[in-house]
Amino acid sequence: MNRYIGHDSQLYGIEEHRLIGGRGDGMRLFEIHNGKGLDITVSPDRNGDITRLRYRGINMSYMSPCGYVAPAYYDNVGSNWLNSFTAGFLTTCGLNGVGTPCNDQGEEIPLHGSISNTPCDQAYFTEEKESADGGEQITSLVVRTVTRDETIFGRKLRLEREIRVSTEENSFIITDTIENTGDREEPFEILYHMNMGYPLLDEDSVVTIPSVEVKPRDEHAAEDAANWMHMEKPTDGYQERCYYHVFEQASNKTDDPFPTTVSIEQPKIDTKLSISFDASSLEGFVEWKMMGVRDYVLGLECGNCYPDGRDVMRRTGMLKFLKPGEKQQYRVKIELH
Numbered sequence: 001m002n003r004y005i006g007h008d009s010q011l012y013g014i015e016e017h018r019l020i021g022g023r024g025d026g027m028r029l030f031e032i033h034n035g036k037g038l039d040i041t042v043s044p045d046r047n048g049d050i051t052r053l054r055y056r057g058i059n060m061s062y063m064s065p066c067g068y069v070a071p072a073y074y075d076n077v078g079s080n081w082l083n084s085f086t087a088g089f090l091t092t093c094g095l096n097g098v099g100t101p102c103n104d105q106g107e108e109i110p111l112h113g114s115i116s117n118t119p120c121d122q123a124y125f126t127e128e129k130e131s132a133d134g135g136e137q138i139t140s141l142v143v144r145t146v147t148r149d150e151t152i153f154g155r156k157l158r159l160e161r162e163i164r165v166s167t168e169e170n171s172f173i174i175t176d177t178i179e180n181t182g183d184r185e186e187p188f189e190i191l192y193h194m195n196m197g198y199p200l201l202d203e204d205s206v207v208t209i210p211s212v213e214v215k216p217r218d219e220h221a222a223e224d225a226a227n228w229m230h231m232e233k234p235t236d237g238y239q240e241r242c243y244y245h246v247f248e249q250a251s252n253k254t255d256d257p258f259p260t261t262v263s264i265e266q267p268k269i270d271t272k273l274s275i276s277f278d279a280s281s282l283e284g285f286v287e288w289k290m291m292g293v294r295d296y297v298l299g300l301e302c303g304n305c306y307p308d309g310r311d312v313m314r315r316t317g318m319l320k321f322l323k324p325g326e327k328q329q330y331r332v333k334i335e336l337h
Helices: 080-084 310-316
Strands: 013-018 028-033 038-043 049-055 090-095 102-104 107-109 122-132 135-150 156-166 171-180 186-196 206-208 213-216 241-246 260-266 271-277 285-291 296-303 320-322 327-336
Touching: 013 122, 013 135, 028 122, 028 135, 038 156, 038 171, 090 156, 090 171, 102 310, 156 186, 171 186, 171 320, 186 271, 186 310, 186 327, 260 296, 271 296, 320 327
Parallel strands: none
Antiparallel strands: 013 028, 028 038, 038 049, 049 090, 090 186, 102 107, 122 135, 135 156, 156 171, 171 327, 186 296, 186 320, 206 260, 213 241, 241 285, 260 271, 271 327, 285 296
16 A cells, blocks of 8 residues: 555556547547556457557557548458557457468458457456555556457457556566357467557668578569668659568577567667567568658567568468467567667
8 A cells, every 4th residue: 555645546557548539539448557557548449459559658569541440331342451450559450361462372461461450359358466565556557448350251269368467667578369259160370469659760770680591572672672771751653662581590598588689779868668578489580670850760669470462371381270279379579678
């Protein structure tokens, strides 16, 4: 018990709000404040994705010109996903497909799948406590969601998400469990489309990705491959460049659940953001470099595939499958320094 405060929300907590007006009208938002300088906005109407991330009151993420868009506006034809691409800090891509629209074994797969435009069936938040100094102390603020990517005569996949925000340090962990709830084997893909924005991102940002190989996605990216780690000022007519990073696989399993770390550091605001994950299961790491005017964003994206379309992943042998009743768990840790 803290004798100095009347309510825990003076220091930390989670509040639920709703948007009014615009294409986001009515959307629920969970606003999380950890009391150490970390503020996170989670959208239960968009798969429990993270729309805003602030550290010490400074924006870390990119919000696209679309702004908040309710799932009712989602168009699953081709690349029309972009019309409701809020971006934010995290947009989850999948589960039926990631990347380029394609036809895979007779199924039309839209850009980046539909999970990010699917409302959660269940969404709630709680506080977790530990005994301290003769009382109890809140150590974590936790959001849990369940999203069903299920249809009649088709895939039946369920995503259970936990976002655990520390009140002791400026970090949070995303834990996703994907389950095949149907009666047939299903392909599945996931990409954590994490989007860095101004002022964390500008031409002076220092990007560190400890890869052993960097593969340009196409000829356009290859033209400037030597500068994959260098950011530029907003540039008229800029065309996106994507780089696939390959990490060295440890020969022995360690106890560290997050053995691979990439980061972006901004000396102007004395801030570093780190993303840690297990590259043996999330082996498809993508750097999305988009230095356009207002379309100014750096994607640091770990996933279990590359965004070339499910048909391509099937041909290359990278496509993952879940048997009936089978589950797969992925974890990503974010730290602010």
